[in-house]
Each structure stands twice: as C-alpha cells, then as structure tokens.
Amino acid sequence: MMDYPFQDIEKKWQKIWQERKIAKAKDFSDKPKYYVLSMFPYPSGVLHIGHASNYSIGDAITRLKMMEGYNVMQPMGYDSFGMPAENYAITHNSHPRITTEANIANMRKQFDGMGFFLDWDREVSTCRPDYYHWGQYIFKKMYEKGLVYRKKSYQNWCEQCNTVLANEQVEEGSCWRCGSEVIQKELEQWYFRITDYAEELLDFSKVIEWPERVITMQKNWIGKSEGATINFALEHSEHKIPIFTTRPDTIYGVTFMALPPEHPLVQQWLKEESGNSKLADFCKKVINEDKMLRSSAETVKEGVFTGRYCINPLNGDQVQIWVTNYVLMDYGTGAVMAVPAHDQRDFDFAKKYGIPMKIVIQNRDRSLKIDEMQEAYVEPGLMQNSAKFDDLDSETAKSEIISWIEKQGWGKRSITYRLRDWGISRQRYWGNPIPMIHCPNCGIVPVPDEDLPVFLPENVQVGKTTSNPLLSVPEWLNVKCPVCGGEAQRETDTMDTFVDSSWYFARYTDAHNLDQPFDPAKADYWLPVDQYIGGIEHACMHLLYARFFYKFMRDLGWIKGDEPFARLLTQGMVLKDGAKMSKSKGNTVDPQYIVDRFGADTLRVYLLFASPPEKDVEWNDEALMGAFRFLNRVYRLIEGNLDAIKKGLQFEAEVEKLSPALKELLYSSHHCTRKWREDCLTRMQYNTAIAAVMEHLNHVTAIKDTSALSNDELAVYAEACGIIPQLLYPFAPHIAEELWQMMGFEQLLHESGLPSYEEKYLVQESITYVIQVNGKIRGKLEVAPDTDHETLQSEALKVENVQRFLEGLEIKKVIVVPNKMVSIAAKANK
RNA sequence: GCGAAAGUGGCGGAAUUGGCAGACGCGCUGGACUUAGGAUCCAGUAGGUUCACUCCUGUAGGGGUUCGAGUCCCCUCUUUCGCACCA
Numbered sequence A: 001m002m003d004y005p006f007q008d009i010e011k012k013w014q015k016i017w018q019e020r021k022i023a024k025a026k027d028f029s030d031k032p033k034y035y036v037l038s039m040f041p042y043p044s045g046v047l048h049i050g051h052a053s054n055y056s057i058g059d060a061i062t063r064l065k066m067m068e069g070y071n072v073m074q075p076m077g078y079d080s081f082g083m084p085a086e087n088y089a090i091t092h093n094s095h096p097r098i099t100t101e102a103n104i105a106n107m108r109k110q111f112d113g114m115g116f117f118l119d120w121d122r123e124v125s126t127c128r129p130d131y132y133h134w135g136q137y138i139f140k141k142m143y144e145k146g147l148v149y150r151k152k153s154y155q156n157w158c159e160q161c162n163t164v165l166a167n168e169q170v171e172e173g174s175c176w177r178c179g180s181e182v183i184q185k186e187l188e189q190w191y192f193r194i195t196d197y198a199e200e201l202l203d204f205s206k207v208i209e210w211p212e213r214v215i216t217m218q219k220n221w222i223g224k225s226e227g228a229t230i231n232f233a234l235e236h237s238e239h240k241i242p243i244f245t246t247r248p249d250t251i252y253g254v255t256f257m258a259l260p261p262e263h264p265l266v267q268q269w270l271k272e273e274s275g276n277s278k279l280a281d282f283c284k285k286v287i288n289e290d291k292m293l294r295s296s297a298e299t300v301k302e303g304v305f306t307g308r309y310c311i312n313p314l315n316g317d318q319v320q321i322w323v324t325n326y327v328l329m330d331y332g333t334g335a336v337m338a339v340p341a342h343d344q345r346d347f348d349f350a351k352k353y354g355i356p357m358k359i360v361i362q363n364r365d366r367s368l369k370i371d372e373m374q375e376a377y378v379e380p381g382l383m384q385n386s387a388k389f390d391d392l393d394s395e396t397a398k399s400e401i402i403s404w405i406e407k408q409g410w411g412k413r414s415i416t417y418r419l420r421d422w423g424i425s426r427q428r429y430w431g432n433p434i435p436m437i438h439c440p441n442c443g444i445v446p447v448p449d450e451d452l453p454v455f456l457p458e459n460v461q462v463g464k465t466t467s468n469p470l471l472s473v474p475e476w477l478n479v480k481c482p483v484c485g486g487e488a489q490r491e492t493d494t495m496d497t498f499v500d501s502s503w504y505f506a507r508y509t510d511a512h513n514l515d516q517p518f519d520p521a522k523a524d525y526w527l528p529v530d531q532y533i534g535g536i537e538h539a540c541m542h543l544l545y546a547r548f549f550y551k552f553m554r555d556l557g558w559i560k561g562d563e564p565f566a567r568l569l570t571q572g573m574v575l576k577d578g579a580k581m582s583k584s585k586g587n588t589v590d591p592q593y594i595v596d597r598f599g600a601d602t603l604r605v606y607l608l609f610a611s612p613p614e615k616d617v618e619w620n621d622e623a624l625m626g627a628f629r630f631l632n633r634v635y636r637l638i639e640g641n642l643d644a645i646k647k648g649l650q651f652e653a654e655v656e657k658l659s660p661a662l663k664e665l666l667y668s669s670h671h672c673t674r675k676w677r678e679d680c681l682t683r684m685q686y687n688t689a690i691a692a693v694m695e696h697l698n699h700v701t702a703i704k705d706t707s708a709l710s711n712d713e714l715a716v717y718a719e720a721c722g723i724i725p726q727l728l729y730p731f732a733p734h735i736a737e738e739l740w741q742m743m744g745f746e747q748l749l750h751e752s753g754l755p756s757y758e759e760k761y762l763v764q765e766s767i768t769y770v771i772q773v774n775g776k777i778r779g780k781l782e783v784a785p786d787t788d789h790e791t792l793q794s795e796a797l798k799v800e801n802v803q804r805f806l807e808g809l810e811i812k813k814v815i816v817v818p819n820k821m822v823s824i825a826a827k828a829n830k
Numbered sequence B: 001g002c003g004a005a006a007g008u009g010g011c012g013g014a015a016u017u018g019g020c021a022g023a024c025g026c027g028c029u030g031g032a033c034u035u036a037g038g039a040u041c042c043a044g045u046a047g048g049u050u051c052a053c054u055c056c057u058g059u060a061g062g063g064g065u066u067c068g069a070g071u072c073c074c075c076u077c078u079u080u081c082g083c084a085c086c087a
Helices: A006-019 A049-067 A083-092 A096-114 A129-144 A194-201 A212-222 A248-253 A264-272 A277-287 A344-353 A394-408 A504-510 A520-526 A542-555 A591-598 A600-610 A621-640 A642-648 A660-683 A686-701 A711-728 A733-742 A789-798 A800-806
Strands: A033-038 A071-073 A148-158 A182-192 A224-234 A240-245 A256-259 A303-311 A318-324 A336-338 A411-417 A436-439 A443-446 A478-480 A487-490 A529-535 A565-571 A574-576 A767-773 A776-783 A809-817 A821-828
Touching (some): A006 A096, A033 A520, A049 A071, A049 A096, A049 A529, A049 A565, A049 A574, A049 A600, A049 A660, A096 A591, A096 A600, A129 A148, A129 A504, A129 A542, A194 A212, A212 A542, A224 A248, A256 A303, A256 A344, A277 A303, A318 A344, A394 A411, A504 A542, A591 A621, A621 A711, A621 A733, A642 A711, A660 A686, A660 A711, A686 A711, A711 A733, A767 A789, A776 A789, A789 A800, A789 A809, A789 A821, A800 A821
Parallel strands (some): A033 A071, A033 A529, A256 A318, A767 A821
Antiparallel strands (some): A224 A303, A256 A336, A303 A318, A478 A487, A767 A776, A809 A821
16 A cells, blocks of 8 residues: 655645745734744754654644644754864864854754744854854853852863863873873863852742752752851961851861862962972872762772861860862862761761761760760760750750851851852863953953954864964954053953853844844743753753843843743653664664655654653654554545545534444544643643544544445544544644645644534443452442442442452441442451 | 662553553554555454453562552662763
8 A cells, every 4th residue: 555645745835834934933923922942952964863852842832832822933043162063173174164054054954854843034053153242242241240250270181182171071081082191280260150149040939830850950959058157267377267067066076177189278288388298199199080989978088187287266176187088179168177976978087097086966865985986976966065055956056056156256157059150161162252351451351342242263273273272363362452452362261052052042032133132022022931842961050051041131131030941841862772872872863764764744753652752762663663654544544535524524413313333433532632632731741642643543443434424423523534633733744734635624734723622522421430349359330420429339239249259258448439439448257 | 979860561651639550552463455565454462370251460679558559658779861161
C-alpha cells in the first residue's frame, strides 16, 4: 500500500503558512497575548534530534494557544558567541563569523522543514552588533548602579599556551591542547554583583508554574545561612580576622583557626616570609587541587601551622592559626573558627595534628567525655564551658551570644550565601567586548554611549596568538581616553555568553530597535514569557542569571513584573543506546534524514508520543515507524471515507436512533476530546493526548462499512472523523491541515477553535464496581450509576467468589469508594 | 563529595487525588490477504499455575503506615543532571 504523500503535503502547507504570515506575532492586539519560548540553540550547523524534540513541544503549545484564540509569539534566535566557534576556527583556520553565519543559514532551512510557527522577523543572533550593542549598554547600566566590580581570582592557566583554560579544556589536570600541567593563576576579573539580589532570587512567589525541583535546586544553589561574622584579633598586630559561623553557640570551644591558602592574610605572610618553604609549598599544592575534592568529606585533611595565633574575643583564648586544604575562600569570609568537638571536619583535622578539643555543648544526659569521643557532637544540647551562657539550651544560646557579641562590638549578626558573585570575564575573542577603557591617567573609564557598540574586530587571526586574541589588534586596542583624550587601551576581556542569554527573551519583543535594548511598551505587552521550555541542565545557572537580569531591568524601570518566565517546562534529552547523542560517540540520528524519509509530522508525533516532555526519551527506529503508520492510517481513513464524511457532516444525529456501535463511537469522540483537552491544556502531557487520539482512531476504524449507516449514524461517524485533524493539529500540523481542507473546511486549523465535548454524551449507562476482600479483588459488580451504598454493600456480599473468600471470616468494615469499589475488611472468626 | 531527580512487561511508556497495575505504541507469536510493502487486516501477548474457571506472584531491594500502596514514610542500591570558564 502507498504511503501518504507527506512530502507534497508538508511543502504545500509550509508555503501557505508562510504566505499568510501566520507565525508573525502582532505587537498589541485585542486578543490576549501568549509568549512561547524555547531556549535558543547554539548554532552548531545542524539541527539535532534534541532541538527537534524541544521545538516540537514549543510548537505544539504555540498551535494549541492559537486554536484557543491567543495572539501567540514564538520567536527564535541563536546563542552564537562562545568557545566552540572559536575552537572550530582555530582548528580549521577560518573565522568564527563566517562559520557561524553559514551554520545559521543551514539551521534556518531545517527549522522551516519542520514546519514550526516561528516568527523569523524577530530573529536575534547574539554575535551580531545590533544585539551585542545592547548587552554592552546593559553592562554599563550595571556599572553605573554599582553592580559591576573587579576582583582577583584564580583561573585555570596553561604556562605553555600562555592562556586561560575553560574547565572543559582541562583534562585530568592537563591542558587539552599541549598536555602540560594546568596551574591556578590569579587574574583581575570583572564581576556582576548578583549576590545583591540573592534574597529576592530566593523568592519564587511570583512565578506561576515552575517545577518544584528547579526551585529547590536554585534555593540550594543560593544557599542562605544565618549566623554571625566575628572578628578575631591577630596576636601582636592591629589586624583582625573576620570569620563567619552558623554556630556561634560553639564559640567557647574554638581551639584553632583554619584558613584556606588563598586567604589574603596567608598570601601576605608568604610574601613576608620568603624562607618559609613548608607553608609556600603547601599553599601552592592545595591551590592547584580540585576544589570539589577539597570540599569532600572523605579527602584527607591536611594543614600547616603558621606559628601565629589569634585571640578569641569571648574568652581571650590564644588560638592557633592553621592553613588547611579543607576550607574554601569562596564561602563566607574564607576564615573558619574551628571547633573540633562539634564539627566533624575540624574533629578529623584536630585528631590528626594533636590540636586540643573542648566540649562546649553537652548532650542531654551530660555524658560526653573528650577522651571518649569518636566523632564530633553536632547536635544541639546544653551549653558548658561557656562562661555566663552555661546550662542554656544551645539553640537559645546562639541568639544570646550574637547579641552579646554585637553589644561588645566584636562582630555582628549576618547572613551568608553560598551563591557567589558572577565572574563574567573571558580572555577569549568570540564574545561581547566589555565596553571599558584603561587610561593611565583616569583609571578605568566606560566607553561613552555614543561610541557603542565596541565592535568586535574582524581581522583577527584566531589561533595565531595564544593569549587573548584581542591583544593582537593594535588599531582596535589603542584608543583615546574619552575623559582626558590621552593614549589609552581597551579592555580585552569579553563577556561570558551567559550574559548574552540573560536578556534575549526581552529583545525578541522589539528585536530591531536601534535606539534602545527594547521599547518598554512592547516589552510590557509581551513579557513575561508565558511558557519557557528548555533543558534541566540550566536549572541553576542560565535560569538564575536571567532572573537576576530581569529584576535589574525592572529596577531600571525598563520592564514591569518580577519574573521573566511565568511557566517553565524542563524537557528531557533524547538518548540513544542509553547515552546522550554526540558526534564523538557516533550515536547521532539526523532529523533531516527522518524528515526526508517519513516527514516532519512523523518525527514530531514520534518525539511527543515517546514520553512526557520532561522525561528523557530513548531513540527507537521501530517506534518511529509506529508514528508513521499511525499517520498513514489516519490519512487512509479520511481519504477513503470522504464521501460518507461529507454527507454525514450535513446531518444532526438523534441519539435514540443510533445502533449500539454508533452510540459507542459518539461516546468515544466526546471522551477522547475531553481527555485530549485535559492532557494538552492542563497537564501538558502530550504522549497521553496522542494515545487518546490513537485509541479513538481504533474505534472509528472498527466501523468498516459506512454504506450501511443511516443518516443519524453518518452524522456521528462524520463527527468522529472530523475531530481527528483538530486533535492532531498541535502534533502533526501538515497532515491535519490537509485532511481538514479535504473534508471541505475553508478556515485553517489555527483559527478553527479548540475542539469541545458535551457532558451529555459522556453519561454512562452502568458502572462497574470492583469488590475487594482484604485488599484483593474478588469480584465485580455492574450497577446503575446512582445505586446507593446499602444496595451496593448487600449486592457485593452476594457475589459468589466474594462469599467464598468471606467464609469463616467476620466482616469488620465495608468501605465504598463512589463509582469505583466496595472494599470489605474481614478477620478470622475465633 | 554536595545538591536535585528517576527506577513499572522484551522496549518506550500509562495509571491525574492512596482505589481494577501494564492504557497507547513498538516488538514478538499465530492467522488472513496480497499489487511482496520499511504493507494491510484479525487474534493473542507481565510471570507462574490450570483443560478451563480460578488462584498465586509482581512496579530496583528491604522495612513500615492503611480496609487498600507503583503512589505516603524510613533505610539501601543503581542510573541521570548540575556543581560556577561547555552551552
């Protein structure tokens, strides 16, 4: 049998949709707006199966919302700056702009071949000056508001290549290109003060529907801790060392202080004591260790005593200062007051180096003895050895000790976040230049607005230089200082590509604005994004950065509202042979091949049917054929019964005149529509919506001979067939339009309205009750819908098999679950 | 290591609020048909047991709550994602 002519159909409808500009979203409309957005792709050159899957979901939502009567915008663009393009250029001796633009052109063709309703008039590509111009502008606004600063931090560095390496470019501690050892080098970097927004970023009350797990992950990522910052005076010095602790109740038990080797004081001591090779060697070693391993509980704790002491302000104790591998500079103040008796890591360390311990929190029966402790006591308890706080409950003491410390001026109550400020500097070429100028006289000066954008120079030979390529373009690098007019140099760092992707969704609302990032009125109309779709891997970084930018733009008055993404759908990956598809593994599937061979509709239906959107799907060639066969069956059904359908559409059915089979078909049409609406509109579970349509199709095709049907029956038959294109439209739009037109409807499906069902056709003539005895099914009962509980109970007890299992038992309880079951609990009668 | 999830037939999955486990599809088995097609149509398909009805077992493993648990609670195992310069 011939396959349905999917190629002709898909080409035909893609042309019609384009000509009628259906995907073009209108700014300001009488209809309510709906903004559907899938995370934009990195333009690798070809659409892969993951893209097809992701965008099929977005397109299904887009079409559903159009049927529902919304003014829908579904834009698309490219996250086109970044390392892969630069690396490709290095190895293939080309230029990132050339390869990137070629890739974009190719992907555009593939997008169109899938038949997505994308508003290409709003296309954004982050590597184009009309976009990155406004990224620089936003950077400047942040700088003006004091949210940008510079700070030294350690970066992966290859001495051989004289360059910073991304984490991905470090392979087991070595440079991926030359293989030499990667070290940590301190460099001056640009930072965004995202921690200023930490508290607000913890608040998710303004989003409408986000997966709970993403919210939890972000909250944990931000990691709020309440405690105190307390200053310990350095002995024989004016210097104070601030520490942060969440356990001020243990402060009388401090027996040493732990500093990370990166701590500024340690670095200062290293300079002062150039002869202390033991400390220097230790610091060098630890700084180059993997931070993940350092923070692991199982890593062997190591340290070096500095020979210095500080003073515990509360009791005047002299406290040894150690440099250790298990404390990180990134959290709190870096310095940790170590209480070995009540912190496991401090305990391990103190045991190893023979540092004294002191119990300051006793358990309830006061049985803790320092010589017998095998592990730290970390639970709350009663205060001990803590001067005037003795015998207090430790939880109460926490707050009282902080108040005492504040009163004495030794420190203050404080909150620390695990979240760190966002380092945005990249020493790379293919990114958005940071619009700053270094002037020997005036210091660091922003590029004036009228000189924006700072164009990324094109005549750069990537790969010819090892350090930042921008240093090798003197005509770009050397500028006049905008303040004093003297000789100055541009900043050569470019921005993290996450900066580009933190506001692109706002640019889509006004993609071609030459005077500002976007017109606030248009942004106000379209934002927030009603439905955002993307991978779970972005839970903590991209999604957090975008929320931060949104709140910042709100504070500038550019936009209203607090959250960029009202609803979030985190979709799963398409796997093959249990692993993520990748070129290196050789387990890729080319969506273009599938489209050419079986059509975009088949691919879309397969991807949406394979699993609910948020789960991973295992690619399966044979299951793909199942989707293809399904569409063929639909096509054959409608094409083969066209006359009967067209005739039936002219009649209204009288239910009483229907045969039992047609009554069932009527029920199926309405039942299926109800299920479909619930799955599509409420649950966003398209796999079961498609399953419902398949089930309905099975019911329709069960009727073989339409010539025997009466006019009433033909009406039911025609309706049953007629709803199929509508139900299929969000998933397989081309074939749906074709069949819809074939049946004689003139409007296109996006304006056909949502299919609806009538409750009156869903009333069941009888209900089957399941009868359980002690939790096991022992019988069934067919009754009228409104049978009362007493009748149900007595009828249930009459069922033969039920009686068999009740023999010799005494009935303790009978539970009736309306419309579902009768459950009998019985016990042996002694 | 830390944080977050997931685990159901041969496979993808369904079971929406604690109420008939396995919808729908793939695969497989048997049959029909034939223009021999990546066809189509019909029947069957969790495992065990039985001629059959029935019954027993079964949702990673172990324990618990309940008349009733894939679903709730505790423990264990495995897999996946993220961990701040991949995007």
